[in-house]
Amino acid sequence: xxxxxxxxxxxxxxxxxxxxxxxxxxxxxxxxxxxxxxxxxxxxxxxxxxxxxxxxxxxxxxxxxxxxxxxxxxxxxxxxxxxxxxxxxxxxxxxxxxxxxxxxxxxxxxxxxxx
Amino acid sequence: xxxxxxxxxxxxxxxxxxxxxxxxxxxxxxxxxxxxxxxxxxxxxxxxxxxxxxxxxxxxxxxxxxxxxxxxxxxxxxxxxxxxxxxxxxxxxxxxxxxxxxxxxxxxx
Numbered sequence: 433x434x435x436x437x438x439x440x441x442x443x444x445x446x447x448x449x450x451x452x453x454x455x456x457x458x459x460x461x462x463x464x465x466x467x468x469x470x471x472x473x474x475x476x477x478x479x480x481x482x483x484x485x486x487x488x489x490x491x492x493x494x495x496x497x498x499x500x501x502x503x504x505x506x507x508x509x510x511x512x513x514x515x516x517x518x519x520x521x522x523x524x525x526x527x528x529x530x531x532x533x534x535x536x537x538x539x540x541x542x543x544x545x546x547x
Numbered sequence: 548x549x550x551x552x553x554x555x556x557x558x559x560x561x562x563x564x565x566x567x568x569x570x571x572x573x574x575x576x577x578x579x580x581x582x583x584x585x586x587x588x589x590x591x592x593x594x595x596x597x598x599x600x601x602x603x604x605x606x607x608x609x610x611x612x613x614x615x616x617x618x619x620x621x622x623x624x625x626x627x628x629x630x631x632x633x634x635x636x637x638x639x640x641x642x643x644x645x646x647x648x649x650x651x652x653x654x655x656x
Contacts, residue, residue: 475646521588535595536644541588
């Protein structure tokens with residue numbers, strides 16, 4: 433079964449540093465997403481991406497965050513200047529086709545720790 | 548936005564017991580999925596079930612879209628069933644998946 437691949441699985445970074453989280457969605461999928469989950473809490477939507485642009489973003493997704501699909505296969509989430517409260521598990525997801533016809537497939541996540 | 552509520556928030560089971568987890572949502576949806584989050588934090592897709600009933604081994608799920616709820620059944624529970632179970636839904640108007648708060652399940656040997 434096709435998978436969404438995320439790298440790295442764990443990342444520790446100093447506060448104020450930039451981090452890039454990488455994802456390879458399923459190849460024929462059209463819609464891409466980032467979610468995050470702070471330890472012990474629910475999974476929260478960050479941003480959706482379709483046709484090379486952001487289609488929706490949450491209040492969490494402020495100017496410190498950006499997404500990019502640089503080469504048609506990778507999908508990245510950049511945090512420009514990390515804060516302690518950015519420590520969380522970040523999930524990438526993708527889906528294809530009409531919303532009623534396709535399920536969302538999630539990657540295994542990147543656990544980000546900001547120290 | 549759409550609200551997703553799961554109950555119960557916590558569930559402790561003896562190995563071999565059966566259980567039912569519930570997911571209520573506040574608006575019509577075109578997509579509903581159940582996930583199991585394992586101890587390593589991975590979200591494992593269990594069911595894609597916007598309507599109807601599906602079974603996969605000891606797990607089954609039913610979604611009654613017209614009444615805005617879904618149920619996940621765990622039969623003959625095993626310790627490996629422990630973890631957090633999430634329900635997530637999406638509407639046609641917006642395409643993001645909205646998660647419920649989860650049900651934390653602990654199966655004791």
